[in-house]
Amino acid sequence: MGGAALEVRDLVVGYGPVRALRAVSLEVPEGSVVTVLGGNGAGKSTLLRAISRALSFHGGAVTGGTVHFGGRPLHSLPPDRVVAAGVSQVPEGRQVFARMTVDDNLRAGALGSRGDRPAKAAALRRVRELFPVLAERSGQRAGLLSGGEQQMLAVGRALMASPRLLLLDEPSLGLAPLMAARIADTIREINSQGTSVLLVEQNAALALRLASYAYVLEVGEITLSGPADELAASDEVRRRYLGVVDEDAAADASQADTTHPVLSRWEG
Amino acid sequence: MTIFIELLLNGISLGSVYALIALGFVVIFRATEVVNFAHASLLLAGGYITAVLSDDIGFWLALLTGIAGAALVGAAIEFLVMRRYRGADHSVLAIVTIGVDIMLVADIGRRLGTDILSVGDPWGDRVLTIGAVSLAQTRVAALLAAGLLITAFLLAFRYTSWGVAMRAAAENAGTAALMGIRLGRVSLGAWAVAGGLAAVAALFLTVFPTPGLEKSTAQVAMKAFPAAILGGLDSTTGALVGGLIVGVTESLATGYQGDLTFLGRGLGELAPYLVMVAILLLRPAGLFGTKELARV
Ligand SMILES: Nc1ncnc2c1ncn2[C@@H]1O[C@H](COP(=O)(O)OP(=O)(O)O)[C@@H](O)[C@H]1O
Ligand SMILES: [Mg+2]
Numbered sequence A: 001m002g003g004a005a006l007e008v009r010d011l012v013v014g015y016g017p018v019r020a021l022r023a024v025s026l027e028v029p030e031g032s033v034v035t036v037l038g039g040n041g042a043g044k045s046t047l048l049r050a051i052s053r054a055l056s057f058h059g060g061a062v063t064g065g066t067v068h069f070g071g072r073p074l075h076s077l078p079p080d081r082v083v084a085a086g087v088s089q090v091p092e093g094r095q096v097f098a099r100m101t102v103d104d105n106l107r108a109g110a111l112g113s114r115g116d117r118p119a120k121a122a123a124l125r126r127v128r129e130l131f132p133v134l135a136e137r138s139g140q141r142a143g144l145l146s147g148g149e150q151q152m153l154a155v156g157r158a159l160m161a162s163p164r165l166l167l168l169d170e171p172s173l174g175l176a177p178l179m180a181a182r183i184a185d186t187i188r189e190i191n192s193q194g195t196s197v198l199l200v201e202q203n204a205a206l207a208l209r210l211a212s213y214a215y216v217l218e219v220g221e222i223t224l225s226g227p228a229d230e231l232a233a234s235d236e237v238r239r240r241y242l243g244v245v246d247e248d249a250a251a252d253a254s255q256a257d258t259t260h261p262v263l264s265r266w267e268g
Numbered sequence B: 001m002t003i004f005i006e007l008l009l010n011g012i013s014l015g016s017v018y019a020l021i022a023l024g025f026v027v028i029f030r031a032t033e034v035v036n037f038a039h040a041s042l043l044l045a046g047g048y049i050t051a052v053l054s055d056d057i058g059f060w061l062a063l064l065t066g067i068a069g070a071a072l073v074g075a076a077i078e079f080l081v082m083r084r085y086r087g088a089d090h091s092v093l094a095i096v097t098i099g100v101d102i103m104l105v106a107d108i109g110r111r112l113g114t115d116i117l118s119v120g121d122p123w124g125d126r127v128l129t130i131g132a133v134s135l136a137q138t139r140v141a142a143l144l145a146a147g148l149l150i151t152a153f154l155l156a157f158r159y160t161s162w163g164v165a166m167r168a169a170a171e172n173a174g175t176a177a178l179m180g181i182r183l184g185r186v187s188l189g190a191w192a193v194a195g196g197l198a199a200v201a202a203l204f205l206t207v208f209p210t211p212g213l214e215k216s217t218a219q220v221a222m223k224a225f226p227a228a229i230l231g232g233l234d235s236t237t238g239a240l241v242g243g244l245i246v247g248v249t250e251s252l253a254t255g256y257q258g259d260l261t262f263l264g265r266g267l268g269e270l271a272p273y274l275v276m277v278a279i280l281l282l283r284p285a286g287l288f289g290t291k292e293l294a295r296v
Helices: A044-052 A079-084 A102-110 A117-130 A132-136 A147-159 A177-192 A204-210 A228-233 A235-240 A247-252 B002-032 B039-057 B059-085 B090-112 B137-159 B161-171 B173-178 B183-206 B217-221 B224-231 B236-255 B257-263 B267-282
Strands: A006-015 A018-028 A033-037 A061-069 A087-090 A165-169 A196-201 A213-218 A221-227 B127-130 B133-136
Touching: A006 A044, A018 A033, A018 A044, A018 A061, A018 A196, A018 A221, A033 A177, A033 A204, A044 A061, A044 A079, A044 A087, A044 A165, A044 A196, A079 A087, A079 B173, A087 A147, A102 A117, A102 A147, A102 B161, A117 A132, A117 A147, A117 A177, A132 A147, A147 A165, A147 A177, A177 A196, A177 A204, A196 A204, A204 A228, A213 A228, A221 A228, A228 A235, B002 B039, B002 B133, B002 B137, B002 B161, B002 B183, B002 B224, B002 B236, B039 B059, B039 B090, B039 B183, B039 B217, B059 B090, B059 B183, B127 B137, B133 B137, B137 B161, B137 B183, B137 B236, B161 B173, B161 B183, B173 B183, B183 B217, B224 B236, B224 B267, B236 B257, B236 B267
Parallel strands: A033 A196, A033 A213, A087 A165, A165 A196
Antiparallel strands: A006 A018, A006 A061, A213 A221, B127 B133
């Protein structure tokens, strides 16, 4: 494994007595977009928190397995060292600093950067090019932005650390389809600029279009994996995650099973 | 009228000193969500260092050492005590600070005994007179120093990386950690800043008209507590406004005590708490606060 590939091996995570991940292994080759699909509670956020070492803020802990990035172990580092190593996470639900201005949110994102002043200025330029709206709203409180703009800010904030790998936790969550599509476009663009992406999503249609390789996570275990286009064509994924109903399945699958889980997420 | 103006100016000066203490309080609360009951002991430590050294090394150097010393004591409390309890419930941490406070106040109190130490300030009991209004020089110095420090603090809070890290950590610690912000450092910095501010406050609580530093100075410092709470424990603006309200209330109530004897004696001491209770009845989160403290 050369360059800046992410390698997760047999990762086991628990929240107290609750096992959230059991022996999860996956890989994100350098420069690629890899997605992890899974329903609500599958363990997607847990996986990202384990990589970014932020589990302790949620009462969880890694109890087994390893995480390497570019050959270096991440699994024993504090979160700031993970950021310094080039891995930044955009948390689920955006989590912008609502009481701070857009600019201050971006400054906060740059605090973990190892770069010097010019590097930080370049990161800011790149973020503003990707999301011009963040430049327009620079002095506004982040809490006043729309959901889509907040997602842009959350992504922009993570990019301020100039990561080599971006971890995205359900960026399309709660967004209108048009806005979700725009976010998808920027993810593609960020990747084309050389940043690898690990995207976890319930919105499988969107994720499979972006990714080259996909994993399916169910109740803490990887049950399926393969090239994204192959997975997108498989009956299992089509039925469970893409909401495509074939005649047989329609007979016994209930309505709830086949609608997009995205829609029911907020109530949970 | 002259009396009123004098009382008001004295109150504002006193209030700005309370604001310094309350600000430290708020900084620690925002950075760590812990209500720091050990604040008075930080103040006592700063005042003690200043007072003990000023005879030997001169007032200004002693003051600087006092500020650095109190900052160090604050940082030491964070590093040696609070850090061990990370992840514990915030009310447990608040109780831990009470324990720290008792130990520190007992130790400094033992050293002080019944002494009243002069801090050796250059102002003495001189009075500044403008027209009919006269004001102790110490009060003028307090107002200027506190104003300067508060301004510097607010600018730093707003514009420096330190300020951005503090505010981000205060708003959402978990997300701040994802940004690579080191929460341990943020918390350490908050305790150190609070200690430094408390040391300056200690100076102005022990100069004229107060006889000097004594054990009971710690209790005087606790008046900043209602200031912080009525302003809203998580608001820096609240700390300033709260400090001023408490200072002015205390000054006016003490000054007009003679006219208010039907309310009993010691009104000046009591007034800040009465104001706090009244304000909290109307606004449970304090004037500028966002978090209610019902469960602390
Ligand atoms: N903070 C937490 N404390 C306890 N259990 C949690 C916590 N967060 C998640 N879990 C549990 O871990 C499992 C995986 O959750 P999560 O990683 O949030 O799933 P996803 O992101 O795929 O929806 C779920 O069973 C959930 O109940
Ligand atoms: Mg999740």
